[in-house]
Amino acid sequence: MEAINQIIRKIVLFQRKNLVFHFIAGSIHFFIFFLIIWLSTFLADSVFYFKTEVRWFILILNSSLTIYLFYQFVLSPVIDSFLLSEKKDLTPVTKYIGERFPSIADRLTNIYQLIISEPPGSSSSIKQYAIGQFAQKVTDINFAKKLVLKDYFLPFSFMLPVLMGSIILIFSLSGRLSLSAKRVLNPAGEYAIVPWYEFSVNPGDASIISGESLEITILYQGPEADNCMFWYRNQGEKNLQSKVLRKGQNNYHLELDNIRKPFDYYVQAIPAFPAEWRNKLISKMYTIETLNPPLVNEILVEIQPPFYTKLPKRFLDLNVGDIIAYPGSKINISGLVSKNLKTAEMVFSDDEKKNCRIRENKFSYAFTINTDKSYYFNISDLEDLHNQDPIEYSITVLVDQFPFVEITEPGEDIEIAADGAVNLVIEGNDDFGFKSLNLHYQIQGKIKETRDSTWQNVPILISSPHAKHFQQSYLWNFANLPVSFEDYVKYYVTLTDNDIIKGPKKSRSNTYYIRFPSLEQLFDEFEMTQNENLESTEDLAKESEELKKDLEEIRREMKREKEIDWERKRSLEATIEKQKKIQEKLQKIEEDLEQAIKKMENNQLFSPEILEKYRQLQNLFQEIITPELLQAMNELQNALNNLDQKSGQRSVEKFKLNQERFKENLERTLALFEKVKLEQELDRMVKMAEQLKKEQSEISEALQDENLLNKNERESLLQKEENQKDLLEKIEKSLAELEKSQSLDDYPKSRNHLEEAKDTGSQLQNQMQNLMNQMSASNQAQAGKSSKQVGRQMEQLYSDLKKAQDEMIMSDKKKILTKMQKITENLLKLSENEENLVDNTKSLSNYTDRFPEVAESQQKILEGMSHVIRDIIDLSHETFFISPQISKSLGSANGNMRKSLSELENRRQNTASNFQRQAMAGINESILSMNQSMEMMSSASSATGFEQYLEQMRKLSGRQGQLNQESLNFFKQNQGSLSMEQQGYLRRMAAEQRAIQESMENMANEMQNRSDILGRLDHMANEMGEVVEDLQALNIDRKTIERQQQILSRMLDAQKSVREKEYSKKRLAEVGKEYRRKSPDDPTNMEDPRMKQLSLDLIRALQEGFNPDYEKLIEEYFRALNADISN
């Protein structure tokens, strides 16, 4: 049995393997035949374009064949394999095996037959024995192993060409074959015969960067087409969209811009005809893929300006990369990208590239800017895609502006005395602050050889160097500089800013000159002006006299005539016009005089008395044109306009009266003018004589030097002596002019002294000539003696002139004293009368009728009081010794007298007498004050009274100035801890300041009543006290220096104000006239919210800290906006 099973198993295995191989080979063969059948069919159809019936036939035939072949090659082995079993008759299989194994041949078949059947007459044991023997024989034979798969295949020489040919056919004619396949497989459909066509599409399938553009070029071959359509559909979408392709010479084009999404597309040719081909001429579907490069989504720029600008750190708005900043600014840029980064770099326009720090999708970089350039970011992602078309940002470096500096005071060329001082006011602007301010000056002068004309440099401390604007004062004292008359100083200031990045920038102010005119020049100029003005005034007086005559004539004629005719009107108008012209000329004279006096005053060339006289003269000039005159002219003009005879006559009378007064005032002024001119010329001569003797003394000293003078020195001295001679000639000339003055007749003693001076002068001429001869002959010893003699003679000349001047002053003083005495006498009389009145009033009874009589007496006394008060007012214009106390007492007395009068009218004698007693007390007080004033004036050197105080102030100012200089030098040179010597020095300065303070306090005490003149001396003294404390505490700092400067400035100011305060025509407080005009517009548009917003915006804009030029532009802009809103 075992043998039988073994043999049957072997056979089954063989058959199974056989069937499997049949299946595999059959499948391949089926596929090949399938290809052959169908491809040939499709090819035939594409060529012959079968009719519908033929297609049906072919379809059925091919389908049947396909099924058959499928059954035969594929299905049959599978079925046989399922049906295969050991019980089945396997005889054909044994035969097949026998063919494979010739050694077995039929034996297997025979044995199998034995196994499956019982032949007649066979013995089972022989059967078993035969089967067993066979089994033994085939034990080691594996029937299945004999089967080889390749034996089952058709020859490769057949299969391979078929396959290759099929593949070629499919790929080359895919379009046509597919169409044929469609037709064959759907034989029922109607198909147009589609001719051959071909599309060659470039680029076909492609990948591009998102956002890029794509050009598609199509080469079409086939039936003639009207145009080609481009059909496309974004991936993920269903609908197709189309575009018409642009036809080129041989092809079609399409440009697609900014492609962001992937899409599929094909091309369709639209045939001219027939319409049935319309949807047939299409290409295959292509695909365009898009790639996304990295994108910079955000950038943030931080700017830290350089330290010296004091500007705060700031951030630009998000995604703003354009940088505008000052050089030296630190920039920190950070960015955010759409993808994780592989590399990031900043590329600058100067080809510099810098790698940024990266973290995932962020990058950052820090740098400092110094020049203008641009930059962009070059980034790449992990797929090595770079950002496309990066934005280029700019870096603009702001310019730290040059500072601006100007000298605002004096701000022009000026002339001052050689020992004077100028308060410079310097203004500076800068966008960030200042480093230093310097004054540069050069002295240039007449005697160049002995002048050091190198440029000098004085640093000036800026009180607020970190501000953007300053106004700095600097008191420039020429007393310490080697300048003298006729020299001039050329100067300017330079200002450097605090730019530490590019270096400090310097600006320079305008250049100005300070001239130190000689006394002679100043006096000559003044004399010329004065003479011109005097002549003009004389001319005016003459014109006025003629005008007076004309008016008189007109007045007489008008009395005769009944009405004003045109001719009369014209002549009157001409008269008014003449008067106006005279007034205008007068005003011009007044202005010229004002200018000239001011100049002399600034150079302190007038003594206080002369100055006072000129001020009086100026007042008189102003009083010449009275308001009544102007009113009279107006009334006359009105009357003329109306041709009103009566009012015309009255107006002419009034005008004539006022014109006469005008003439009188003018003549009075002229007289005073001449007198003042006389005094001033004498004053000048005295000054010149003083200068003469001083210079001569220096010449004598030089000549008497033990060492012999060299040639240059001798020549220099000779030149000086010649100058002296010129000066003497000037004095003599002035003397001769002065003698002609009629005003001198009022001062006979002065005239005598002037005669003596004249004699002295003529003697001097000869002596000086001798001296010069001796100097020319280099006879130094003799010249020295002669010079001394000349000096003595000059002393005499000076003495004579001074006596003449003093005599004049004394004479004036006597006049004032006489007036004061007269006033005092009048006051005494009034007091006596008032006292008598008190007794009279007290004795009145309630019922008496003497009240009117007593009241009348009081009225008379009151009128007398008014006269006295008027006299005092007039006198107070001439002298300072009329104190306000006198006026106050008289004012009180006046008031009480009025009250007494009122009480007398009401018959109240007791109250009236009380008021009278008070009035009397007031008068007595004023008498006492007047006596005091007379005593003071008697002992004073001048009638004005304040010269002494002025002199004291001048001396104290000099000491203060010197102390200030010492303090400044000490401050500059000594910083930090002080040595014993330095401490001692400070204590000495403290003592000096204390001494000045005490002097100031004493002056304040003395001038208790007149502290209004010199200002608050006690306050100045207090400030000095603070400086003393600082110095005693060994603490000298910038504040101390500034305090000292302020003290000196106030002292100089006080000196100036002494001269100006009482004399300035403005400060004499001329009573204001009435002016009528229209009310200004109501600035209620300030309530306009737009205006309010504008103001706020302006404040904000100005606080931005722009450059001053920008600030001015901003203000102008806002002003224009303001005007716009207002309109």
Added chain:
Amino acid sequence: MDYIYIFIMLLKMNSGKMIKQVFYILILLFPSLLSSQVSERLSELTVVRIKYDGGGDWYGNKTTLKNLLQLISDELKIGTTLKEKTASIMDESFFNYPVAYIAGHGNIKFSDDEAERLRTYLTSGGFLFADDDYGMDVSFRREMKKVFPELNFVELPFTHPIYIIYYEFPNGLPKIHEHDGGPPRGLGLIYNGRLVVFYSFNTDISDGCEDPEIHNDPPEKRQAALRMGLNILLYSILN
């Protein structure tokens, strides 16, 4: 206490003694009335004169404020100190005074700190009355530009309350002294709709308010000056 006493008295009194009781009550009431009157006057108006640098005479017009304060006291029954106070802008006490006064003939100069402090003072309710004595105009305008860079002086119309608040000035500022000739000008700096600085120019209100014997102005001029001064100070405390 007095009212309680009155009440008790009313309860107790009988008609025969009524008159005497009422009399006694009035006597008792009088001190409390007087004390309340005094206590009203304890809150006094004071004006501070600004001490400034620059060299100008801030200390002039010594009797001006005294006379003005006296007039206010007499006319308006408002308590005043009758004596001016003096302080510089940087003094701590400066802010104690609601009204400040500045005048002079010369140069005025404010430091940056002073300008800032003055601005704070004026924008916090303070008021500045400035009067040109003749000569301070240029420097005053320049320094006020530091205080209020965004504001310009505007001329107030004659209908402004400052000209009619107590005395009427239908033609604006009175012309006290001639100065440069021409009409006087009442100028103001207006901040957020409020007049913070009043500047009288080309008239000299201060001189007009001085003691009469100092400038010997006509009585009507002096009266006009004092009245205008009263208007200014009254306006300053009411606005």
